[in-house]
Each structure stands twice: as C-alpha cells, then as structure tokens.
Amino acid sequence: METIIQVKDVGKTFIGKDNRVEALKGINLEIHKGEIYGIIGMSGAGKSTLVRCLNFLEKPTTGTVMIEGKDLAVLPERELRQTRTQIAMIFQHFNLLMQRTVLDNVCFPLEITGQKKKEARGRAKELLEIVGLSEKAKAYPAQLSGGQKQRVAIARALANNPKILLCDEATSALDPTTTKSILALLKDINKKYGITIVIITHEMAVVQEICTHVAIIDGGTLAETGTVEEVFTRPQTPAAKALVFQNGGNHQQMKGKRCIRIVFKDHSSFEPVIANMVLECKAPANILLADTKDIGGVAHGQMILQLPEDEIIAGKMIHYLKERKLEVEELSNYVG
Structure with a gap:
C-alpha cells in the first residue's frame, strides 16, 4: 500500500521559564493512503501534540514528518502552505464562526484560497448535501445541535478536497448516539472519496468502531501499533491493556x-x-x-x-x- 504519512523519530520539547517538557519522544509511524488510522492515549499522553506535528501547526523539535514523500521541514513556505491545504482538520469544539451562517462557514476556506464567490457557494451547497445539512444552510451555529455543528465542521474541512483529514477528539463533546452518526459519516466519506483519516481519541470504543489500524501513545512514546483487531485481541503493553480494559x-x-x-x-x-x-x-x-x-x-x-x-x-x-x-x-x- 502507498504510504501517505511517514513519521520518523519525531520528538517535541516545550521549554518554559522554569521547566522543560518532552511531549513526544522518538515517534515512528507509517500511515497508508485510504486508511482510517487511530492514535489513542490517555489525557496528557501526547497524542494531540503528535497530530499537530502532522500538519506542522507544531514543528517537531527532532525527527521528520513526510507527507506523500515530502519532508515538511524543508519545504519552502509557499509549498508548505499549499501542502497544508491537503491536510484538513476537525476539532472537539467545532471552531465555527458564530457570526456566519452555516453556508458561509463552509465557504470560508474557499474564500481564503481565492475561489470566486459563486463557485464557492456552489461547492459549499454540495458539501452540505454530503453531510446531510442542506436545510440548515441559512442557520447560524448557535441554532444547531452539537452533532450538526460537527457536520458543518466536516463539510468545511472537505471544501478544498483534502487528501488527509485529521480528527482531534472530534466526538468527545458528543453523546453516544451522535458519536455513532458522526463516525458513520466519516466512514462513508473515507469509502466514497478515499480520504485518509487520522482519528485522535482517548476512547477505545471510537477506534474499534471506525479504525483499521491503531497506535497507542503513552507518556510521549509509542507504546504499541497494529491492526485494531490485533491490539484488542492480544494487547502487549500495559498502556494497551489499560485502554482495552478501560470500560x-x-x-x-x-x-x-x-x-x-x-x-x-x-x-x-x-x-x-x-x-x-x-x-x-x-x-x-x-x-x-x-x-x-x-x-x-x-x-x-x-x-x-x-x-x-x-x-x-x-x-x-x-x-x-x-x-x-x-x-x-x-x-x-x-x-x-
């Protein structure tokens, strides 16, 4: 299978006035095109820092992040920005623009890339249909449920036809039924459009529901990787066992x-x-x-x-x- 994301010996250290925190230490990962890949760990394990390193919102202190064979650290600024448009992200708290309608929220990334207003609105309407929210185009985020807000965020993330979708605790603020519907939508998007999806979560149930492969992060290090079935059936490390047994x-x-x-x-x-x-x-x-x-x-x-x-x-x-x-x-x- 074709590798789309490769992480080699990545470390990230945060240095404050009085302390030094090693958030990541020697992480190695390989994610293939079209996979739904889970990165899981308890709170403070370093998983959110890792996902921010994948699109260089955080630059690793050491190591290499490669997207489709390109080392992000050596790309000229313009090419890095262009590569980033292919790596979309959705968050736990949706990050919608409250003063904009649903349609205008989805249009926003298209405006940034200079697309004409008519074309942007047409694309946004298509995306709202994909996520099942066509009837909410004129509504504002405050009028939506949590699940609907996340669907808008997903539509917005898909606006520029990304190859990779990063989901940072995207279902943590949702109830179990809504979580299932959002995961089903992500699975459908993966199947229809071949987008590689990386799910960051602390919930093993989310990984088991949607992912094919999983990496377990513990204390900033990579504790275990494998298919979801392998890790569930035969967890090898204390961190994996804690997650498998957590419920x-x-x-x-x-x-x-x-x-x-x-x-x-x-x-x-x-x-x-x-x-x-x-x-x-x-x-x-x-x-x-x-x-x-x-x-x-x-x-x-x-x-x-x-x-x-x-x-x-x-x-x-x-x-x-x-x-x-x-x-x-x-x-x-x-x-x-």
Missing part, C-alpha cells in the same frame, strides 16, 4: 492465583463455552469482566475470569478453552 467497571483486587482473559470472536461468541467449561471441570469460575465490541462489523467479546486456586483444575480449564480455539491470556496482576 470494565470497578472490581476489587482479585484474590485467586490464576486470572485469565478470553477473547471471543466469530462463531465462538454464540457458544455457551463458560457454562460448558464449568460443567466439564466441575468447578466454578468468577467472572470479573465481560463485554462485547464491534470491530470492523464483527462482534468480538472479552471476558476476564478468576479461576479456582487449585492449580490442576485451573490448568484443566485453560486447556478446555484453548481446545475450543479461544484466545486465552494469563494475567498476573489484573485490577478492574
């Missing part, structure tokens, strides 16, 4: 010696495998966590079980589950 609810520290995580997918989600295991092994297991995710349209479930302290019975249970082709991961110190 597990509150459980007390387990007291059993053995705790396992099982991942269900495809047909295994519909089998009463835990009930059958308990009957087969003639011993109970304590369910600490259970949930289901939709990843790429396929249901994936996970369950964390506390096994009996008897090592022979616990081993028998693990063997039973593995025989049924389930992903089984032994956890040494799970706390929900």
